[in-house]
Amino acid sequence: MSTSQKPGIHRGVSTYCWYPLYNVNMTLEDSFEIMKDMGAHGLEILADGIIEGYPYPSKEWLNKWFSLCDRYEIVPVEYGHWVESKLYRGRELNVEESLEQLIHDIKLASYMGFTCMRTKLGVIDDKLTPTKIWRDFIRRALPYAEKYNVVMQPEIHWPTRLTDQMILDYVEFIEKEQTQYFGFNIDFGVFTTDATGMGMPPGMELNPSKPEDIIPLLPYVHCCHAKYYNMDENFEETTIPYREVVQIMKDHNWNGYLLSEYEGPHKEDYNHCMTQVKRHHVMLKRILGE
């Protein structure tokens, strides 16, 4: 399954790139205009921060959403949301409480035109191992995902490695359930070889995944966070082996969206963020042969 209308690798942007700037000196429409400037049509939103009135946006806001998507040729790709586990002091949420959040987001994502969700799960340790009940509520959400045609995808994010046990657990779950409605968003930060821009917490190791580690996972990946920490003046990302990773994806005929996600310094600086995202898309266009 692919979120793309045509086969191949497509470019997009996550609103994460500009999150400190929204409601300060930028609107959602501004980011759509920048995306149009770059010919990057795929969009990821972080629902909680972007949707006014979340989780119950007004009809007026939704009408505006559809109008803006139409005007700027935006393809809603991925709806970023969280399945909270820590809402009460002293206990984690149970299956029913988790499922309630998830079903609401599935319906809202689908209504807004998204075909994927970045389903962020609660974690229980420093390796970001998901909460123990994830299989129970995800399994029960699968019929809703199928009905509303959205794929739930946990984000695989550093410090997780693509060969870690949790990935094997996810694959085992997908194959056991024989579902197309659960997969991964692989965040390219897992390939980072230089921690300079990451603000790595003390005691954490970099330990990057190898580009080829993505190969067995590609059938389950519907879109990726094309993470970048430092785009230099030669339009190269200095910390992630982009060319190797994307070439592997091309060689394996992967279909989907690469969604720019800037996680370097100076995120509060509009000009810096603009320069970084534009450099990123020059690089992606070159690699993709556009």
Place this chain on the structure above:
Amino acid sequence: MMEIEALQYKGFRNLKDENGDICGFQVGIRFVAYRGPWLSQFRFAYVKVDDVEYGPDVCTFFVNGVEYTYAEMLKPENWRVKVQMQAPIYIHVKKEGGLAMGCHRVSVKFSEIASYIPERMDDINSEMFEMMHGNDPAYNRDMIIV
């Protein structure tokens, strides 16, 4: 529109009670983040003005226009109220006579509990929080009361 900082200059003023007497002051904050927490995930330590800390016991919080005490915000049922990203949270601090006219050094210490990051990072009093925001100009500003 808001300011880029976590601590908002706009809205910083003394407050009057129903008799017209100055009974405290107001300061606005925002989460410089991609999402706001559910209310039960909000954590607050203090507003500090010129080295005097004002804790949860003398503060109330206006979220989406509704006033909450800190204890009310943390009630389990209030996980269904979301801090929206389009407007600040206004903190009302009880202080007879308010703040003197002139310049003040203002700091805030607040955070959120996030399910998707390790639990050890939840502690608002942790070294990591202090390292990230202790001297962060977004959380510490010189602001004038008129």
